Amino acid sequence: MSESVIADFVAQFDSSVATRSEPAQGRVLLSQKRLVLAVNSNDRLTVPLSSIVDIAVGHVPDDIQGFFESTVTVAFELNGRGQKAVIEADDATIRKFSTVLFKSVLNGTETKIKHPARVGGRVTDESFVPARLYLRPQTVQFRSDDETVEITLARVTQFTYSSRSIDDRTHPVLEFQHMPSGEAVVTMVAMNTRREMSILGRYLRLEYTELINELKDVEISDDEKEILTAVYSGGGQEGVSLAGIVDTDPSNVTMILNRLEEKELVVDSASGTRLTPKGQIVVNRYLEDVNV
Numbered sequence: 028m029s030e031s032v033i034a035d036f037v038a039q040f041d042s043s044v045a046t047r048s049e050p051a052q053g054r055v056l057l058s059q060k061r062l063v064l065a066v067n068s069n070d071r072l073t074v075p076l077s078s079i080v081d082i083a084v085g086h087v088p089d090d091i092q093g094f095f096e097s098t099v100t101v102a103f104e105l106n107g108r109g110q111k112a113v114i115e116a117d118d119a120t121i122r123k124f125s126t127v128l129f130k131s132v133l134n135g136t137e138t139k140i141k142h143p144a145r146v147g148g149r150v151t152d153e154s155f156v157p158a159r160l161y162l163r164p165q166t167v168q169f170r171s172d173d174e175t176v177e178i179t180l181a182r183v184t185q186f187t188y189s190s191r192s193i194d195d196r197t198h199p200v201l202e203f204q205h206m207p208s209g210e211a212v213v214t215m216v217a218m219n220t221r222r223e224m225s226i227l228g229r230y231l232r233l234e235y236t237e238l239i240n241e242l243k244d245v246e247i248s249d250d251e252k253e254i255l256t257a258v259y260s261g262g263g264q265e266g267v268s269l270a271g272i273v274d275t276d277p278s279n280v281t282m283i284l285n286r287l288e289e290k291e292l293v294v295d296s297a298s299g300t301r302l303t304p305k306g307q308i309v310v311n312r313y314l315e316d317v318n319v
Contacts, residue, residue, distance in 0.1 A: 030058040034127050036120060040064050042072055042112035044105065055114055055124070059131055062101065064112060072112065076132050078103045080222050082229055084125045097121045099128065129162060129230045136160040136223055138216050139193055140169045142176045144202070145213035155193050155217060160227070165234060165304055167203075169216065178214060180234050181304035182206050184315050188228070193217050199224040206311050241305055245290050250275075252313050254283045258293060258300050259310045269300075 034057035041050035042064065053066035062079075065071035081102035097118045102111045116124070139155040158171040169176045185204040190197055198217035201224065205212055218224040247255075257272045269284075270277040284300065287293045292306035302310065 030060055032056055032058055033131065034124055036116065036124070038114050038116040038120070040112060040114045043110045044072055050115070057124070057128060057131060062128070064114070074101065074103050074112065078105065079132055080104060080109070080225070082125065082128060082132070082226055084121065084233055099125050125233070129226070132226055133223070133230065134161050136218070138169060138218055139198065140171065140176060141215040142169070143212045144215045147210055155215070162230065165238070167231070176214060178203050178205055179207070179307070180231065181238060181307035182311055183235065184211070184311050186231065191217065201227070206314060238304055238308055242308060247309060250283055251287055252309070254280065254287065255292060255302065255306055255310050256313060258302055259307070
């Protein structure tokens with residue numbers, strides 16, 4: 028592999044291309060151009076990243092159920108035919124590798140972005156402009172010549188898929204409804220191909236589902252929601268009294284903040300109390316319910 032390697036680890040894997048009857052153990056190597064599954068110098072599968080059509084984390088195809096646990100399934104095209112490969116390793120390795128793989132496939136992808144397409148209920152007169160997609164931890168960036176639009180997944184309240192005619196060509200479009208500053212904003216992103224949209228969708232579902240799952244068993248009282256909303260509105264900044272904003276005794280505010288910190292919804296920082304990604308999701312859902 029002539030280009031630099033960005034992932035290299037030992038794992039168990041199998042593919043629909045292989046002639047062996049059972050999964051094998053070998054090296055998984057990933058560069059910016061290709062994925063290689065190598066048992067030895069004579070037994071290796073090379074998958075160009077441009078041929079990958081889907082990435083599924085945790086999903087195992089029916090025909091090899093029972094062999095694998097923590098997995099990444101990669102679907103790709105080889106000689107005009109659809110193929111798949113399954114890679115198994117420990118949970119931490121699979122999570123790290125899948126993130127790097129998504130970034131390798133998607134970073135730098137050409138898109139067209141309309142931001143903001145709507146603010147509250149108002150449709151703007153913005154046009155679609157070229158931008159490149161980049162994945163960041165729990166964030167998606169779209170970089171154009173004039174600006175970088177950053178969408179924090181914890182602040183997204185809804186994803187909507189559609190198709191639109193842009194520059195006399197039909198594009199798959201993803202609409203992000205998010206709340207970057209307390210007001211609902213819609214950002215539209217057009218991809219060139221359904222392959223790119225499908226892989227981006229997989230990534231977004233994976234990241235967002237992980238955030239939501241962390242909140243399944245968290246119970247939040249009305250008092251806690253009120254404090255979270257106050258922090259979201261800037262009340263947690265250093266020098267600002269949360270007790271004054273919510274009209275509550277300071278000792279009670281401290282107790283509530285301690286509970287929220289235990290639930291990993293807020294965290295102390297150099298500039299004061301701020302929301303964690305999970306805390307942002309709770310506030311977004313609360314504000315969305317209030318504004319309905």
